[in-house]
Amino acid sequence: MNLEQYKKAVEQLNLYAYHYYVLDDALTTDEVYDKLYHEVLEYEEANKEHISASSPTQRVGDSVSDGFTKAAHLSRMWSLEDVFNSEDLEKWLTKTYKLDKNISFYCEPKYDGASLNLIYEDGILTHGITRGDGEIGELITQNVKTIRSIPLTIEHKEKIEIRGEVVIYKEEFEKINQERAKNKEALFANPRNAAAGSLRQLDSSITASRNLVFLPYGVGENLLEQKLLSQKMDYIYSQGFKKPPLRATCSGFEEIEAVYEEMNKNRDSYEMMLDGMVIKVDEIASQIDMGYTVKNPRFSVAYKFPAVEKITRVKEIILQVGRTGAVTPVAIVEPTNIDGVVVERATLHNFDEIDRKDIRINDKVIILRSGDVIPKIIKVLTHERDGSEVEYKRPTECPVCKSELLDEGVLLKCQNLRCEARVINSIIYFASKPCLNIDGLGVKIVEALFNSGLVKSVVDLFDLTLEKLLTLEGFKDKKAQNLLDSLESAKGSEYWRFINSLGIEHIGEVASKTLSTNFGSGFIDATKEQIVACDGVGEEMAESLLEFVRVNRDTILRLQEILQPLEPLKREEAKENPFKGKSVVLTGSMSEPRDKIKETLESLGAKIVSSVSKKTDFVIYGEDAGSKYDKAMDLGVECLNEEEMRGKIEQA
Template identity: 40%
Template sequence: MMNEFEKASEQVEQLRKEIEHHNHQYYVLDQPEIQDFEYDQLMQELITLEEKYPELLSSDSPTQRVGGIALEAFPKVEYNIPKLSLANAFNDSDLRNFHHRVVSSIGEDVEYVLEYKFDGLTVVLNFEEGRFVRGATRGDGFVGEDVTSNLRTIYSIPLRLKEKATLEVRGEIFISKADFLTLNANREKNGEPLFANPRNAAAGSIRQLDPKLAAIRPLDAFIFNLENIEDKGFTSHSETLDYLKGTGLKVSEYFLCKGIDEIIEKCHYWSDHRQDLPFEIDGLVIKVNNLAQREKLGATSKSPRWAIAFKFPAEEKKTKLLDVEVQVGRTGVLTPAAILEPVSLAGTIVSRATLHNEDYIQARDIRIGDQVIVKKAGDIIPEVVRVVIEDRIGEERKFTMPKHCPVCGAHTHRVEGEAAIKCTNVACPAMVRRGIIHFVSRNAMDIEGLGPAVVTQLLENSLIKDPSDIYYLEKNKLMQLERMGEKSTDNLLKSIEKSKESGLARLIFAMGIPFVGERGAKVLAEEYKNIDNLFRAKVEDLTQIKDIGEKMAENIVAFFSEEENQKIIERLKTAGVVMEISQAEEKRNDLFEGLNFVLTGTLLHLTRKQAGDLIEERGGKVTSSVSKNTHYVVAGAEAGSKLQKAEKLGVNIINEDQFIEMIGTN
C-alpha cells in the first residue's frame, strides 16, 4: 500500500501530464477542451502539492514557466555543426536558377517543401529523454546565447515531449499580430516606449536577463527543422516535420510542391496574401524534401545548396498625407517628415515617414492632402514613394520649406550646391540637443547612461546648455531628476569621469564638426597630436593631408574660429578631458598603408567596428562598397552581394582568421 508521499508523487505526475495536455490543446492546436477556471484549479492543485513536497519539484513542471532568477549575462553556446543561414531569392529568375542548379547537381526529379519564413528570432532547442534541457539563440551560426530560462516561459514549447526522444530542433520565436497590438496598447497606456514591430518585441523579450519579464510577453514558437536525432530512418523533411508534430511540438503548416512552377505560383500567392496570416512572414523558404538528395547537394561555407529563401518585395500601402512637419538635426539641417493617416505597414502602424529634402518633394510633386504610397526602405524606415495623382480632388496644398527655423525662429539658408536647408543659429535648442546626444554617443565620448531622455531632462532643467557642462554635473542635482536614483546617478558620474580618457580622435569626432566622421577624426588626431595644434591649422595645411578635402578643411577652420566652440573646448580642458593623442592612439604602424578594405558578413571573434579600427590603426581604409580599388574583402558568415562582387572583380578575399593572422603582433 502506498504511503502519503508516494500518493502525492503519483498525483503530481498525473497533474503535470494533464496540464501539459491542455497547454498543447490551447497553445499549439488552438482547440481548448476545458474552461480557464478548470485549468486554474488544476494548476493550483499542482502548486499546492509541490509546495507541500518540495522534493517533487522539477524544472519541467508546468508551474516553472513563470520565470526564475534574473541572470547577469547569457552563457555562450558553441555549435558543433554550424547553423547556416539561407541564400536569398528576390524574383522568379532567382527561383528558376536555384531549381536549375539543384536538378543539374542531382540529375533527377525533385520534390520541394515550401514553408513560411517567419519574421521572428531563430532558436535552437535541445531535448534529452523527452525533457527540454536547453534553448539558445542562433547567434552567428557558430556561437549563440543560452536563453533556456526565457524559453521555458513559452507555453507552445513543451517542457516534456510525448515520447522520450533525444533531439535538437530549430524554430522561430514570434508574437502574433493581434498580441503585438495588445502589447503596444498596454505599453502606451503605461507610458512605456512602443515596440517597432513584432520581431523586435519577440527578440527583445527573449534577450531579457530577467525571465519574469519574458514570461509576461505573449511569445509563441513554431518549429521548422529537425537538426539532430537518434536514428529514426527518416527519408524526407516532411516526414521529420510530421514526426515533430506528433511529439507535441508546434509545427507550422507546409506545402509539398512537385516543380518550380508550383513554387513560383505559391510565392506570388503568399506575397499578395501574407496579411491574411495571424503572424508576420517576410518570405517563404523552399527546401529539397528528399534527405538523400540534400546530402548529395551539400552546402557552401555560408548556406545549404538544397534550400533558398524567397524574400517578399517591400510592402506598399496607400494613405493620406495630412501634413508636413520639419525637424532640425544636429548640424542644423531641416528635414521634412510626412504626417500620415495611420496605416498598418509591414507589421507596424505607420503615422510618419521621411520626405528626405525639398528637392525630393518637388521632384515627386508631393502635396499636403495627397493620397500617397508609402513603404519601408529596407523594411525599416517608412518613406513616401509616390503620389496617387488620379486621386487628387483639387484641395491639395503645395509645401515649401520654412524661411525661419521652426524651433528657434532664426533665418534658414540653402547650402550652395546641396539640397540641405539649414538653421543659421548655432545656439538653436534643437541643434544643441542633437549635438549633445552625438557628443555622448557610443562612438564618440561613450557616456553610458546619458541617453536622449536624460539629455532632454538635463536641458529642460537648465543643468546643461552645451557638452562641457556634462563634466560639471553635481550628484544632488542629478538625483532630483525623474528616474535618477542614487545608484544610477553614481553610475552616470563614473561613466562621465571615465569618458575624459576617451582620446583625441573620439573627442574630435564628438565635437560634431560638419563632414568630419570617425575616420577623419582619427586622421586629424594622428596628424596634429593635440587640440591646440588643430586649432591653429589653416585650410591650405589641412588639404595637404590625405583624406582631408577642401570642404572638410573649411568646416574644421570655421568650427575652431567660432568663439562659442572655443569656450566649450576651454571648459572641457579645465574639467580634465584629455586633449592629446594617447600612446594607444599614436601606436600606429603602416602595415595597411594605402590599402582599401571592405568588411562583409558576420565576424566571429571581432565586431565590424573592432575590425575597422584595427585596419585604420595600421594605415588602411575601410570602405562600404566593393570596387576595382578594393584590395581586400574580409568575409564572415552570411556574406552576400559584396562577396559575389569581389569574386567577379577578382579582389583578394580573406576570412576572419586570415585577417587576424595578417595583423599578427603588429
C-alpha cells in the first residue's frame, strides 16, 4: 500500500463507519471492514509520519489516564428552564413573544444522556470537554475519539464548538447490564448513568467498548452565516453527525404541541431515552437580542415529558371482564411509591403484550406512571431473573362465569351475554353521567338487582315495578319510587347519549356525538364506507360498531322504542356573517355561561378552539381574560369584548 492508496483506504473506512454508526445502513460486512482496517494499521506502523488525523485507528482506546485535566469552553454551556404542561408552555411563549413577535421555533428531542462539547479547528477534532459547571469541564478527548458517531475530521475549517448529548441506546444498555450481572458488578440504574460513567472512564478502552452515540443539539462559538438555527443544524448534520429521530420548525403553540405529542407518543419506539423536547427560537438574531437570565437563555426551554419510572416486581396477573366482554390482564405489583402515589397495579393492555415483552410472574419490571393514567410496564429486567419467575399461561375460560373465551389473538372475549361481569358493568355504564345519567343505579344496587334475578340485561331495567323493587332488601317505598322516577327521566334523552350508553367498544362520547349528528337513529343501517367518512371515525371504530349492531340489533331497537331518544336537529348551513368559517377562542368571565355563547357562535358556523395561535381569527374575552388575551394581542389576533361580539352578530 502506498500513500495514495492509504488515503483512499482511510476515506473508505470512514465512509463505511459513517453509514454503519450514523445512518444505520451498513455498506459492507465486518470481514471486509476488518481486512481493510488491518491493512491501514499495517501501513501506519511502518509510516508513522503519514498517519492521518481522520484514520479510524486513532479511535482505539488503549490509554489509561491518571486523571482528567480541566478545560474551559469557548462559550458557556447553559442549562435550560423547564416547563411541564401546556399552561407552562403558553406562559413561556407569552414572555418570549413580548421580546420579539416575529419569531418561529425549532424543536428537537431532549436526550437523556451526558452533555459533551466538541471543538474542531481547521477541520480536526482537538478537544472533547464534559459540560462541568457550564464554563469549565473535564478534558476527555482521548475517550471522545473512541465514539464512532463523532467524526475525527470535518469539512468545516473554521474553529467551531459543536454541542450534543452522549447516549447509550436502550438495547446496548441492556447488554451492558447483562454483562455486569454475569461479572457480579453493580448494575447501572439507567442509560443516562451508564453513558456518563462510560464517558469518564480513565481507561479509554472501556469507553470504546460501550458503543456510545453522540447526538448534536447545537453549536457554541462559531462563524456560521446561517440566519436560522434549523439551517445551522442542517449544516452540522452534513458534516457527518447523526440526525435526531424527529425535529421540526413550528410557528406557534399549536404546532409545538403537535410535535411534542408526537414525540411523547413515540418515545418508547426511539432507540435512545428521551426525557422531553427542547424548544428554541429559530432566528439567530432574535436569540442574540433576547439574551440570557442569570441561569438560562431566554430563547430556549425544555418541555419535559410527564412521566416517572420505577422498578418493582410482578406478584400476580389477574383478569378483568369489561362491559363488552373483553377480558384484559392486569399486573398486580409490589406497592411502589411513584411521585407520591402508591402504585399496586399496572395495565398490560392485552395478551399479545405479555407475550411480546415476555412478562412473567415474579419478574422485576420498570413501570411508568404518566399523569393520572394507570401505570404500565415498559420493560422487563430479564437480566435480573433468578429462576423463580413463572411463565403466564393464556386463559381459556372467563374468570367470572367460567364459559369458554373467544380468542381473537390480541383480545380474548367472553361471549356469554348473561355473564355477571358483562351485565353489571354494562348497566353501570348505561346509567353513568356521560350516558343516560340515571340516579340510583350504583354498583351495589345493580349487583343486588342482578343477583336477585330481577335484571339480567339492560332492557330488564324498564320492566321493574314498585312491587318488584320492594322485594329487595333495603328498598323502601321512597327509594324504590326514586329509582323508577330516574328510569322514567332517562326517556327522551339526546340521541348521542343513547348511542354512548350502549357501551360499544371504541365508541366514546365524541364518536357518539359524531354518529348522532351524521345518522341519528339511522346509525344502525350505516355502511362501513359511510361511517369511516365521518370526521374522526377510523376503520377499527367502524368495524366495532358494525359488529355490535349485527349482534345486538334487536336489543338496540327495543331500547330505542322504550327510551324514545331525541333525534338530532339538522342544523341549517349558516348564512354569511363575520363568524362563519372563523376560528374563535373564548376566554374570561362572560355575562352568560360560556357554553351558551359557544352554541350561538357554532350556530353561525364558527369553529370554537381552545388555544390561541396565528391561525386564530377572533378572541372573544370577558373579565380576567388572562394569558390567552395577552397572547392574542402579541400575535395581532382581533380581540372582541362581549358587547363587540354581539354588535357583529346583530350586523350580520
